Amino acid sequence: MCGIVGYVGPREARPLLLAGLDQLEYRGYDSAGISVLKGDTIEAVRAVGNLSALRGAISAGTDTGAVAVAERPQPGTGIGHTRWATHGGVTEENAHPHFDTSDRIHIVVNGIVENYIELKQRLIDEGAMFTSETDAEVIAHLVADHYDGDLVKAVRTAYAELRGHYAFVAMSADEPGLLVGARNECPLIIGRGQDEQFIASAIPAFLRETRHVQYIDNDEIVVVRPEGVEFFSAAGQALPRDIVEIDWDAETAEKQGYETFMLKEIHEQADAVAETIGERAARNDGIDLGDLGTIDDELLRNVRRIVMVACGTSYHAGLIGRYAIEEWSRVPVDVEIASEYRYRNPVVGAGDLVIGISQSGETADTLAAMRTARQRGATVLALTNIMGSQATREADGVLYTRAGLEIGVAATKTFVSQVAACYLLALRLAELRGTLEPDVLTETITELKHLPHLIALMLEHGIENIERIALAHHRADFFLYLGRHVGLPVALEGALKLKEISYIATDAYAAGEMKHGPIALLDQNTPVVVIATDSPVLEKIISNIQEVRARGAQVIAVATEGDRRLEGHADEVIEIPATNWMLAPLLAVVPLQLLAYYIARKRELSVDQPRNLAKTVTVE
Numbered sequence: 001m002c003g004i005v006g007y008v009g010p011r012e013a014r015p016l017l018l019a020g021l022d023q024l025e026y027r028g029y030d031s032a033g034i035s036v037l038k039g040d041t042i043e044a045v046r047a048v049g050n051l052s053a054l055r056g057a058i059s060a061g062t063d064t065g066a067v068a069v070a071e072r073p074q075p076g077t078g079i080g081h082t083r084w085a086t087h088g089g090v091t092e093e094n095a096h097p098h099f100d101t102s103d104r105i106h107i108v109v110n111g112i113v114e115n116y117i118e119l120k121q122r123l124i125d126e127g128a129m130f131t132s133e134t135d136a137e138v139i140a141h142l143v144a145d146h147y148d149g150d151l152v153k154a155v156r157t158a159y160a161e162l163r164g165h166y167a168f169v170a171m172s173a174d175e176p177g178l179l180v181g182a183r184n185e186c187p188l189i190i191g192r193g194q195d196e197q198f199i200a201s202a203i204p205a206f207l208r209e210t211r212h213v214q215y216i217d218n219d220e221i222v223v224v225r226p227e228g229v230e231f232f233s234a235a236g237q238a239l240p241r242d243i244v245e246i247d248w249d250a251e252t253a254e255k256q257g258y259e260t261f262m263l264k265e266i267h268e269q270a271d272a273v274a275e276t277i278g279e280r281a282a283r284n285d286g287i288d289l290g291d292l293g294t295i296d297d298e299l300l301r302n303v304r305r306i307v308m309v310a311c312g313t314s315y316h317a318g319l320i321g322r323y324a325i326e327e328w329s330r331v332p333v334d335v336e337i338a339s340e341y342r343y344r345n346p347v348v349g350a351g352d353l354v355i356g357i358s359q360s361g362e363t364a365d366t367l368a369a370m371r372t373a374r375q376r377g378a379t380v381l382a383l384t385n386i387m388g389s390q391a392t393r394e395a396d397g398v399l400y401t402r403a404g405l406e407i408g409v410a411a412t413k414t415f416v417s418q419v420a421a422c423y424l425l426a427l428r429l430a431e432l433r434g435t436l437e438p439d440v441l442t443e444t445i446t447e448l449k450h451l452p453h454l455i456a457l458m459l460e461h462g463i464e465n466i467e468r469i470a471l472a473h474h475r476a477d478f479f480l481y482l483g484r485h486v487g488l489p490v491a492l493e494g495a496l497k498l499k500e501i502s503y504i505a506t507d508a509y510a511a512g513e514m515k516h517g518p519i520a521l522l523d524q525n526t527p528v529v530v531i532a533t534d535s536p537v538l539e540k541i542i543s544n545i546q547e548v549r550a551r552g553a554q555v556i557a558v559a560t561e562g563d564r565r566l567e568g569h570a571d572e573v574i575e576i577p578a579t580n581w582m583l584a585p586l587l588a589v590v591p592l593q594l595l596a597y598y599i600a601r602k603r604e605l606s607v608d609q610p611r612n613l614a615k616t617v618t619v620e
């Protein structure tokens with residue numbers, strides 16, 4: 001995900017910004033840039049690639065004298081950014097900072113501006129000249145549009161017009177020694193120094209300079225000057241804020257205070273889903289998937305069949321996608337393990353849409369399956385998290401998830417993003433094909449947009465119970481997972497997570513199929529995790545639970561909050577918030593990730609790098 005850093009104070013801003021960006025590298029990025037105040041202008045340097053490319057561009061500019069300016073004492077003022085491309089390709093123009101037409105206001109942005117298209121059109125009509133394809137640039141023009149010499153006021157007015165999930169920092173050539181930041185959902189934090197201040201998307205950016213931080217809450221605007229920082233509500237009311245001293249070492253800082261990357265990434269899932277949905281669901285009565293290459297509305301309307309090819313966790317995301325696409329749009333869907341599909345002489349061709357789901361976009365088997373389908377005349381869509389990856393280069397169109405870089409080998413936030421992207425596609429198909437009533441479509445989109453909030457709530461309140469269950473069962477040598485309908489892929493993914501990081505043998509089965517085999521494995525020592533969330537098949541699942549308990553096994557049920565039907569049936573209940581039952585997998589998988597996580601931790605295993613596994617498998 002993108003990184004932000006800003007500095008105001010007596011020292012030269014540029015080296016501090018570059019050092020800050022160095023510390024944000026772990027987040028992953030594909031371009032970077034900084035803007036610093038020089039004389040009475042702002043000088044921006046941006047470059048595609050890593051920070052050494054940016055340093056090269058800076059020294060090239062200095063060498064040619066292109067950036068020579070009158071040096072006069074003034075506070076160091078600057079902002080920097082590492083960009084992980086989402087809207088628009090990896091180009092210098094799309095890299096941040098962005099600036100307004102007069103080049104007097106510069107901004108760096110993380111996240112997504114949902115209503116940028118309408119704002120951009122309005123600003124263009126008023127004469128603004130845009131230079132990038134990004135949604136972020138609109139903020140620079142919008143702030144400039146409201147600017148009359150008071151950056152704080154301009155940011156506040158602009159903020160009120162923006163919708164989405166973002167954080168940004170703005171500076172003006174006319175107000176040295178001032179940065180104004182705004183936070184709507186995405187993180188932004190202040191680092192307090194002696195007569196100098198930092199603002200960043202994550203603490204590592206300034207940890208070498210100060211350990212005194214102030215947290216910016218959601219929906220707040222901060223005014224950062226060398227002598228101090230003021231906090232305001234979006235409406236302009238001044239707010240008090242404590243200064244907190246943190247005692248992180250560099251490694252903890254990279255993990256944002258979490259003990260592992262995996263736990264950090266589990267906690268980033270609300271953001272990852274929110275960003276993936278972003279502006280695509282802005283209009284509520286339908287979905288806009290943006291540029292899907294040659295895959296246009298006509299093609300989606302007439303598609304004969306969808307085939308998803310994928311490996312590992314991505315395969316499970318595809319399985320959930322199948323239920324949603326078939327239910328909402330009535331397009332038949334097959335989901336195939338890529339390593340099998342490629343050698344099967346599959347029946348596929350014109351009229352079929354083949355979706356390669358791959359977090360990395362580099363998995364050899366998935367790429368080969370996509371190629372096979374394309375050679376036979378099918379249209380191929382890549383659903384991936386990595387801009388410019390091989391899958392994107394070989395497909396007719398790309399649908400990106402926006403989970404940011406995932407470091408833990410076991411996929412978590414990329415999985416929920418893939419599922420969210422499948423829901424978006426399913427709803428778009430339903431809209432184009434008229435297979436959902438308009439009010440049902442709108443209601444489902446509204447519920448989908450509410451999921452990030454529900455994920456955040458679960459992560460805030462549900463963990464203690466899961467840790468306790470993990471403690472009770474971490475010595476088991478086998479776990480069975482059961483589910484039906486959309487609960488089945490959740491069971492498969494939960495079981496995969498547990499075996500990947502705890503090395504406990506697991507099996508995941510369609511609950512109705514249990515009596516045809518796995519039931520033979522059950523005894524009093526077997527924990528059986530059952531996805532028993534509210535759905536039309538819940539009664540059937542409860543019958544399966546009874547079959548399990550009749551063999552003395554221990555049932556850990558994942559259930560919908562407040563559902564009394566489970567009472568007396570399960571030994572342990574993990575509750576998830578109520579939602580549309582087709583969307584419930586996005587919530588139900590989170591406790592299963594945590595269960596696997598805490599069991600692995602109790603067994604003192606290295607969860608970020610489990611034995612024998614690789615994050616990206618580029619070999620067959």
Ligand code: G6P
Binds near residue numbers: 311312361410616
């Ligand atoms: C590896 C990873 C898994 C991932 C799978 C597919 O096995 O360890 O987490 O699900 O590859 O990767 P992809 O990048 O294609 O989604």
